[in-house]
Amino acid sequence: MTATTEAILVLEDGRVFRGESYGAVGETIGEIVFSTGMTGYQETLTDPSYKGQIVAMTAPHIGNTGVNDEDFESRRIWVDGYVVRDPARVRSSWRSSQTLDAELEAQGVVGISGIDTRALTRHLRERGSMRGGISSASTDVAALLARVTEAPQMKGASFLADVTTEQTYVVPAVGEKRFTVAAIDLGIKGMTPRRMAERGIEVHVMPATATYDEIAAIGPDGVFMSNGPGDPATADHAVATLKQVLAARTPYFGICLGNQVFGRALDRGTYKLVYGHRGINQPVQDLTTGKVEITAHNHGFAVDAPLTGTFETPYGPGRVTHVCLNDDVVEGLALLDQPAFSVQYHPEAAAGPHDAAYLFDRFVDLMSAEKAGV
Known part of the structure; x- marks a missing residue:
């Protein structure tokens, strides 16, 4: 992984996590949810059911098998944002065509790495899924929080x-x-x-x-x-x-x-x-x-x-x-x-x-x- 830009994750209740950008540099807002799968991240990312959501992976080590051309479940990545703790430094599969980080960047998916995903998951378990935002374009917490709280909720959403x-x-x-x-x-x-x-x-x-x-x-x-x-x-x-x-x-x-x-x-x-x-x-x-x-x-x-x-x-x-x-x-x-x-x-x-x-x-x-x- 080559990206070292500082990134922030802000939840609608004001909780803030700080880490590094993963994937594309920019800003994204969506409902933040957690996925407990220890494998199958490429299929998760390309599942259209995740449209409108920022997905946090509870498994700490993500990206070890890279991305291949065969395991896409649809024509593109659908998650609106991606949260991981420890991105793989290298891809280790003969089927891999490129790194997960590079694929996220190529498809414009803004992510964050290096945060305590266990703490994030426990917070969502206690408070419930909520709107959140990731930004690696700015570290202005107050400004991002304002945009998060103005964003539409998942209830009533159609994609x-x-x-x-x-x-x-x-x-x-x-x-x-x-x-x-x-x-x-x-x-x-x-x-x-x-x-x-x-x-x-x-x-x-x-x-x-x-x-x-x-x-x-x-x-x-x-x-x-x-x-x-x-x-x-x-x-x-x-x-x-x-x-x-x-x-x-x-x-x-x-x-x-x-x-x-x-x-x-x-x-x-x-x-x-x-x-x-x-x-x-x-x-x-x-x-x-x-x-x-x-x-x-x-x-x-x-x-x-x-x-x-x-x-x-x-x-x-x-x-x-x-x-x-x-x-x-x-x-x-x-x-x-x-x-x-x-x-x-x-x-x-x-x-x-x-x-x-x-x-x-x-x-x-x-x-x-x-x-x-x-």
């Missing part, structure tokens, strides 16, 4: 227009084509359609603005809604479209924001978590099997639904299928009389464990059963 694809593209099935799926891109990661393609699914990745008529025109065997950034309370178009999908009894699978949209379509509310779930080590129990899986998360909002029993929806009874064992947050939903389910986490495992890969098979089973008229 779908920023992250979604502009036009539909197709990821072909691997081997024999078995199904066609319309995947609504709310901030989709590249590994997700690949996981479906591996199961014989031809995936039509469509913009977040896609209408039900446009979806129906491809004759899908199922509809998928992806992860994505922002407040689910602003995703009215996606909710309205999904209601039409459910009314047509088309099999549905959603993850992350797609889970929250599903919850809203079932007339459940959503709410903002104090500091959210981010990282690749979150324990979740599948209440339908009793199995506990370690999962990859990135969400600051959750669905409000009862953990036990069923609840009424416009499409028959629904239930919570998955729950986070750390804090009892709803992590999955399903309808009992229709082929529709969702989870709050990221089963594509990029980065992360593969415990939840079975969910793609569950989606295949739903589509198979619907085709067979079961």
Whole structure:
């Protein structure tokens, strides 16, 4: 790492951290959150769900494998800022094309290094995620704090227009084509359609603005809604479209924001978590099997639904299928009389464990059963 410019991190409650610039020199403001993943930083950086957020890594040593050309989950880095404690001095992977610092600089991502990320994480755990700012262009704390407190909050924010694809593209099935799926891109990661393609699914990745008529025109065997950034309370178009999908009894699978949209379509509310779930080590129990899986998360909002029993929806009874064992947050939903389910986490495992890969098979089973008229 060559950057030695002084940098400051200022939180909206006035807490200040001082370190050195990492990545581009400049200023950035966003909601500051922490991610507990010890690996997979390149996939984290390129996850569109992080749009609008400054990400602090709890693992102290970041950048040791550099950046390669194969592990990008989207077309660019999406985080609005990056916070690390000890950046790697050298990159040590044969797959690496350049250093993480250089990639951040090339993409204009302002970061800070050399701060006590443990103290920062404890502060956010106690006070909750909040707005923050990083500056390596100026060390004027008061001026940066004023800009931070004037910035919009994550509650009420919508970034779908920023992250979604502009036009539909197709990821072909691997081997024999078995199904066609319309995947609504709310901030989709590249590994997700690949996981479906591996199961014989031809995936039509469509913009977040896609209408039900446009979806129906491809004759899908199922509809998928992806992860994505922002407040689910602003995703009215996606909710309205999904209601039409459910009314047509088309099999549905959603993850992350797609889970929250599903919850809203079932007339459940959503709410903002104090500091959210981010990282690749979150324990979740599948209440339908009793199995506990370690999962990859990135969400600051959750669905409000009862953990036990069923609840009424416009499409028959629904239930919570998955729950986070750390804090009892709803992590999955399903309808009992229709082929529709969702989870709050990221089963594509990029980065992360593969415990939840079975969910793609569950989606295949739903589509198979619907085709067979079961």
